[in-house]
Amino acid sequence: MMPFLYFPEDKTAYLPAAITLIIFMAMAAVTMYLFYKKSKKDEQAFNEKYENSIHDASESVESK
Template sequence: MMEFLYFPEDKTEYIPAIIQLVIFMIGAAVVMYFFYKVSKKEEKKFNEQYQEKSFDDKE
């Protein structure tokens, strides 16, 4: 009845899948860190740009 599920007797067949999972998780963490750094730089640039304009408008 549940022939569509495949659980291998030899558990060493899981090793490539685990290695691939670890590689993708590390890659995802690196990309998220990169996005975080770029976002902080853009936020700082945005705040500096619009803070100057708000001071110019008040004078």
């Protein structure tokens, strides 16, 4: 048997690790949601700023 691995008999010792994992997973999900929300906001601002240029470029490509 491998003496450097330790698996406690009392399974409540896993509770702090599980709680920490849940907290970090929740924080990662919130961070991803905020990145997504900011990205959509930036995309909308970009489209509003360059709407005419995008429209003109797409028309020139379609006409060729």
